[in-house]
Amino acid sequence: MTRSGRAASARVPTDTRPEEDPLSTAPRLVAFDLDDTLAPSKSPLDPRMSTLLVELLEHVEVCVISGGQFGQFRTQVIDQLPELRPDQGVRLHLMPTCGTQYWHRTADGWSQVYAENLTADEKTRATTALEEQARRLGLWESQTWGPILEDRDSQITFSALGQAAPVDAKTAWDPTGERKSALRDAVAALVPDLEVRSGGSTSVDITRKGIDKAYGMLKLVEITGIPLTDMLFVGDRLDPDGNDYPVKALGVRCHEVTGWQDTADYLETLIRELSDAS
Numbered sequence: 373m374t375r376s377g378r379a380a381s382a383r384v385p386t387d388t389r390p391e392e393d394p395l396s397t398a399p400r401l402v403a404f405d406l407d408d409t410l411a412p413s414k415s416p417l418d419p420r421m422s423t424l425l426v427e428l429l430e431h432v433e434v435c436v437i438s439g440g441q442f443g444q445f446r447t448q449v450i451d452q453l454p455e456l457r458p459d460q461g462v463r464l465h466l467m468p469t470c471g472t473q474y475w476h477r478t479a480d481g482w483s484q485v486y487a488e489n490l491t492a493d494e495k496t497r498a499t500t501a502l503e504e505q506a507r508r509l510g511l512w513e514s515q516t517w518g519p520i521l522e523d524r525d526s527q528i529t530f531s532a533l534g535q536a537a538p539v540d541a542k543t544a545w546d547p548t549g550e551r552k553s554a555l556r557d558a559v560a561a562l563v564p565d566l567e568v569r570s571g572g573s574t575s576v577d578i579t580r581k582g583i584d585k586a587y588g589m590l591k592l593v594e595i596t597g598i599p600l601t602d603m604l605f606v607g608d609r610l611d612p613d614g615n616d617y618p619v620k621a622l623g624v625r626c627h628e629v630t631g632w633q634d635t636a637d638y639l640e641t642l643i644r645e646l647s648d649a650s
């Protein structure tokens with residue numbers, strides 16, 4: 373996809389208007405966080421939200437960007453949408469794992485346009501450091517629900533009790549977060565060129581450094597040719613500790629929501645404004 377607006381200068385936002393009413397100038401693209409913005413965490417879109425997203429696609433490009441894997445996008449978003457017309461489908465952009473992957477609709481369905489995966493060397497060093505340090509700290513469990521280490525291509529994940537462990541077992545494993553922190557710190561010291569983060573209740577994730585939603589939004593500028601100033605981002609965690617905050621810090625116009633119903637109410641207003649403007 374090429375557009376005349378494509379410019380390297382878009383990587384540095386020069387016209388940032390974070391305080392401006394998002395409705396005062398029409399965005400060309402609206403990007404959404406997924407969990408607790410479009411749907412409850414790890415849950416499918418409500419039919420009301422799916423209808424609103426399809427209506428929104430009549431007016432603007434739409435992106436969903438989340439730290440989660442494509443499989444979650446499929447069950448939470450794609451499977452809940454009706455069959456899109458080709459001209460609607462091409463306006464929908466999916467960015468799993470904060471934009472290190474990009475998926476787009478083609479005539480044959482959804483296809484991965486690119487994925488910036490960890491190299492074989494990075495994967496080996498990450499998995500070796502996780503196993504060695506977990507064993508040293510006495511955190512390598514023998515009774516688990518599925519594998520402890522998982523290669524997600526752009527991310528290596530350690531789950532102390534396995535991927536399929538029940539919630540109560542996971543909660544009981546590290547109620548204070550101390551065990552995860554000890555493992556995180558020990559592993560981070562061994563792979564200083566990679567990002568090592570505490571993930572869910574029993575997990576530690578390793579990715580490339582500097583991958584967050586701001587990274588994904590800049591990738592989106594490259595892909596669509598739409599400058600950041602013509603984008604609007606909607607998310608539930610725009611506070612400085614939140615995972616949506618890097619987008620706000622980048623200077624993108626943002627609208628904060630309290631949950632998917634709040635987003636749905638906001639979209640009804642936005643779609644009305646966009647209809648009136650066209």
Ligand SMILES: [Mg+2]
Nearest residue numbers: 405407408608
């Ligand atoms: Mg969220």
